Amino acid sequence: MPQAPLASVVICTRNRSASLRRTLVSICEAARRASDDWEIVIVDNGSTDDTKQVVSEFAERLPVRHVFEPNAGLSNARNAGVRASQGDFIVWTDDDVLVDENWLNAYFQSFKAHPGRAIFGGKATPLYEEPAKEWFVEAEPELCSLLAIRNAPSWKEITRDRVPYGLNYAIRGTEQRSHLYDPNLGVAPGRRRGGEEVAVIREILAAGHSGVWVWEAAVLHRISPERQSEAYIRQFYSSHGYDYPIAGHRVGKLHSLKGIAIALAAWGKSSIKYRLMRRSKPVQSVPHLVAASIAGASLRRYLGLQLN
Template sequence: MNPHIRISLVVATYNRSAALVELLRSVAAQRLDPALWECVVVDNRSTDDTAARFEAFSREHPDLPLRRIYEPKQGLSHARNAGIAASRGEIVAIVDDDERINPDFLTAYVELFDSRPDAASAGGKVIPVYETGRPHWMSLYTEKPIANPTDWGGRVRPFPDGHIPAGGNMAFRRSALERCGLFNPDLGRIGDRLIGGEESDLFARLRRAGEPCYYTPGAVIEHIIPARKLTRDYFDRLCYNIGVSQRIRADLDGRTGRLFLGEGMKWGAALLLAAGYLFMLRPAKARRLLGMRRQITRGILG
């Protein structure tokens, strides 16, 4: 490990070359000394012009510590694990290729881990940016699976109980990953397959090992949401696969019964919330909320 590299930024990408370049522009604007960081882009078998556009960007920014590696095993968990293995920093930050990071993103994570020697992991703020505007049917509850907005205030604090950092804005002390393991390749997106749960699985292992997780408001990402992710078909597929992911994790952990019990309780809450939206004359919010619950339940049972 290069002792001068404090933090490695790992980005997995698959067939989103234009979005990747937008992210890299925000990486190029980092205020942290380039001698202290690196950015590892993991090309997960892209078939578009990702390689060419990355090389062009690198030539335009020869002083930036940018690297691209190729991971032939399809899947987000495979790609992230490859990026972690190829990186050299004592801290590993992970973002997605459909985001922009603020200029002090890397600085915030370095300062967090320096000021909290017990910190094993951390997460920051997530701000959704809707290219075509926030849809009228969206509520606080139906926004979470699409954009996962995250804001726990303006000070560093332990991550609240029952919550974990967003998958597109999380960081780890490398030693904690060495103790608790990386992402489970049985979970996580594979190509266009919307399976998830790999972050929840990793943070559950860290939590069981007693590894503290902190929130830092200085690490901010904008999550870019295109129109195609706001269609009914995409939302239904996403929610169905959330249910599939929850069932896989429950089966692996031997807690399937608890999953079914919890889903029943969530149905009760969803019905009460939907009734409230109907009372406020917001039927679209009620319909989409109940549709989300139905698709998640289908995924669990399927």
């Protein structure tokens, strides 16, 4: 029986073939430094573009396999990737990143240096594609979660409050196959809801396992001009506010009324500040846009309304 590869790199994608091609080109460079046995699994989550053809372009340069998962939703795609993977470790990244040339090797060396660890997280910083919007770039400190930034070299241990994001992390295969992704979480058509990877990582930590940061395993997160917008900020943080309402998950009529009052007050205050500042002080207005988006979505949650 052939020995399992050290790692399976899994990328989930849907109708983003041009972006995927750029990611795979960067992985080709990283592969030059990786001497261990590994594979890459591309989970095609119901694409109708030329994703399969793009994957085939790299068949002679990467140990790549194409897996088709027709059930839309990032968690469904992740679970398909877990089922298809053969590696002792599963390394996750996205179709909108550029990996560092030492990305693979850094992870592989860490797997061998820390055999008792179950979770590994790497560095992620934004790359603003042109034409970059100056106000958006300057507001970066307020948008760390939207931009999926992880860049804190002083962090050594992965903890419940310091977890990797979905674009750059790895989980030991044994634990990953025992902790699959919740289909009710994760981005899906008509739903901008994340957190599926955070939930799994926290489950594994709660089960008594530990994790370590591997800052040499770095990726650049490409931020297209279309994402550098008020609408994208509002969409992202509204999703967060709906899933994690600002007054907590309240049960019962009295608690719901308190939640409504808290969210309504926060939404009104932040909305007014944002509208007063958005044109004259666009960068300074961003925290108020974030707060208003979270509060407005929280209000909808307490009122029992769906998130638009």
